[in-house]
Amino acid sequence: TLTIVGSQLGDEGKGALVDRWGGDADVVVRDQGGDNAGHTVVEGGVEYKLSLVPSGAVRGPTGILGNGRVVNPKTLFTDIADLRARGLDPYVRDARRAHVTPPHHRVPAALHEASTPDAHPGNAAATTARGIPPTALHHAASRALRVTNPLRRDAAR
Numbered sequence: 001t002l003t004i005v006g007s008q009l010g011d012e013g014k015g016a017l018v019d020r021w022g023g024d025a026d027v028v029v030r031d032q033g034g035d036n037a038g039h040t041v042v043e044g045g046v047e048y049k050l051s052l053v054p055s056g057a058v059r060g061p062t063g064i065l066g067n068g069r070v071v072n073p074k075t076l077f078t079d080i081a082d083l084r085a086r087g088l089d090p091y092v093r094d095a096r097r098a099h100v101t102p103p104h105h106r107v108p109a110a111l112h113e114a115s116t117p118d119a120h121p122g123n124a125a126a127t128t129a130r131g132i133p134p135t136a137l138h139h140a141a142s143r144a145l146r147v148t149n150p151l152r153r154d155a156a157r
Contacts (some may be wrong), residue, residue: 002021002024002025004017004018004021015039015041015055016039016055018054018055018056019039019041019042019055019056019058019059021056022054022055022056022057022058022059022061023056023059023060023061025056025061026061026062027061027062027063027064028054028055028056028057028061028062028063028064029054029063029064029065029066030052030054030063030064030065030066030069031066031067031068031069032066032068032069033068033069033070033132034069034070034071034072034101034130034131034132034135035051035052035070035071035072035075035076035101035130035132036051036130036132038050038051039051039055041055041058043058043059046086048082048083048086048088049082050079051075051078051079052065052069052071052072052075052076052079053076053079053080053083053090053092054092057090057091057092058083058088058090062091062092062093063090063091063092063093064092064093064094064095065092065093065094065095065098066095066098067095067097067098068098069094069095069098069099070098070099070100070101070132070135070136071094071098071099071100071101071147072100072101072130072131073100074103075130076092076094080092094147095147096146096147097146097147098146098147099135099136099138099145099146099147100135100145100146100147101130101131101132101134101135102131102135102145103131104131106130106131107131
């Protein structure tokens with residue numbers, strides 16, 4: 001068993017390590033974060049850019065988006081469609097309890113970003129305006145939409 005664990009900080013190299021060793025795995029899992037990640041994977045001399053699909057999944061293992069993930073369905077489907085258009089057919093599964101970022105969550109994130117340009121000196125982009133913070137707030141308040149919710153008839157409570 002090989003486990004690569006990070007500090008939940010971006011740009012610490014987790015994706016590059018999974019890319020390097022992911023081809024030997026049966027399963028690769030991303031268990032936190034959202035579609036603000038930008039992993040560049042090189043397989044057979046070809047470069048692939050991923051936002052949600054786990055980086056090791058381009059080498060064949062099953063890719064799992066874990067319970068702690070914030071999943072934007074549009075980004076996920078775009079990642080998969082782009083890979084398929086380039087000759088790959090990744091097998092990616094969402095954990096049933098992964099959180100879904102609905103389109104309307106992008107609005108407050110973008111408004112916050114636009115209204116506080118000086119709030120983060122030296123860091124003009126405090127968020128990526130992709131709706132991840134509002135989704136995380138709903139998760140903390142136990143009101144988050146989960147992957148399984150649209151599939152359940154009793155989900156509207």
